[in-house]
Amino acid sequence: MNILLVTLCAIGLVYSLAAGDVSSLSLAAADSAENALKLWLTVAAAMMLWSGLMRVAEKAGIVDRLCQTVRPLMRLLLRDLPPESPAMKAAAMNFTSNLLGLGNAALPFGLRAMKELETARCSQRTMAAFILLNTASVQLVPMNIITLRAAAGSPTPSDCVLPILFNSLLSLTCGLLAVCAVYSPALSPGKGGKIRNKKPREERAWNYSGS
């Protein structure tokens, strides 16, 4: 994070000095804080509205219902977990929250799922698949983005829903193929029997640093 901040400022300064145009930089320094606040206002309002609504949805049992719906998919992806294990439940809750565009709600479930995965001594492959589920960011309702698009003046802010879903499913698929390739010797599922030998070294990646 430090590196990112310093790099961004440094390349900005160096470039504008080299281009001989420092006025845009001083302008950026002057009004960035205000821009940040405007941006924050947009995001914060959406976050409040949707966190509130999702709490209502949780109390009304909608989240549980969705969890049930995604269970078969989870079972397919995390195949060495027992279907009724606490790890599976936490993973399903985590995935559901992500699906609804609730990164904040997803995090605690994700952490619990990781703990349970460790206790269950599941394979590296399952953990990688679970992480992938989170980083591929499959969303049904990308509310923050729709809000930002509306704030930027788009007449059709929510026409991005399908493309986003399509693209994340595509990248999730690529990630899963990578999972199959990387962890192939250990637990290769029936993905067309495409087993490419990559030396079974991955099991060594377990690191029992006693804590």
Added chain:
Amino acid sequence: MELFGLLAPAVIVVILVTGAVRGVDIAAEFGKGAMEGLNTAIELLPVLLLVVTAVGFAYRSGALGALGELLEPILSRAGLCGDVVPLALVRPVSGSGALAVYSSIIGELGPDSFAGRAATVLMGSTETTFYTIAVYYAATSLKPGRGVFITSLTADAAGLIFSALTVRLFY
């Protein structure tokens, strides 16, 4: 496509109606949830201020645009546009940074321009990968193996490469 304009209102109505039918104290529960959302947002604010300033430096000086132009010849081969490069670089590392870059892209180039749409798809279909891996593995006593990074970054790269394709396909 306009059908999706109904998505948000429909979700809201479904949640509220189901809540009412199941006898949830909607106002109270909504208030608690919204408070949590507000707290998260407030925690985000200080970092966002700093990051938006840093991104403003790099973006408004023209440096990021120049980087995009530099990579343009390679990227256009793959049908990508250089304007999303800054977002693709920041996205896996920092959530607030990505937010800042994304909002400057759609602010400067328009949310419905090609670059704006590609950035939207990229923003929505990828995550702060490094941060996620670090935080999630911190909950365990394990260290993330190389495979985790390889697989997650493969998905991110695929997300970037396919973003332009997806935009062409849908619009």
